[in-house]
Amino acid sequence: MENSITTPVLQTELCSYCNSKTETDDVFCANCGYPVKGTELEQKNFVTQQNFNDIDLADLNKKLKNAGMSLYYLAGIFVISGFVNFFISKDDPEVLAIVIPIFILAVLFLILGAYSAKKPLACLISGLSLYIIVQILLAIDDPVNIARGIIFKIVIIGYLIKGIKSAIDIEKIKKDNHLA
DSSP: OOOOOOOOOOOEEEOTTTOOEEETTOSSOTTTOOOTTSOHHHHHHHHHHHHHHHHHHHHHHHHHHHHHHHHHHHHHHHHHHHHHHHHHSTTSTTHHHHHHHHHHHHHHHHHHHHHTTTSHHHHHHHHHHHHHHHHHHHHHHOGGGGTTTHHHHHHHHHHHHHHHHHHHHHHHHHHHTTOO
16 A cells, blocks of 8 residues: 655646746735635735836836936046046146046946946935035035035035936835835
């Protein structure tokens, strides 16, 4: 006589919304939260809410991408500034002491811009902080630097703050909808 143990076979179905496997006992899809056992109205409400979130998320992602691009723009501004300072002060024996920190800042903003696709909030906050620190140091060196290009500086800071707000909104939407 053979000794056989049978294990129960779990019945699976596909979620109507995301097509991931769900067990027949599941009330909600474990992947997307779709009410598998819900009423037709609950399922329609879920789909409507997800479509709204997708539209909202797409708009926020566009704003976030633009804000991330501002980190690249800042890197470009620092590169141009480095070259301008180099050619203005090329006869000064301490020209490298001026130009090298500017190019280091450009590289830092390039790195932040590249990494902003993965961690946008952290990169934008770091970029804003770095930009403000640089402006403070320039103002300490020469107080007239505060007034030079003030509108341009305000636009950059405002753009980075707007990007930070978009990143926070995206994080909130993702958290509320269990997206990641």
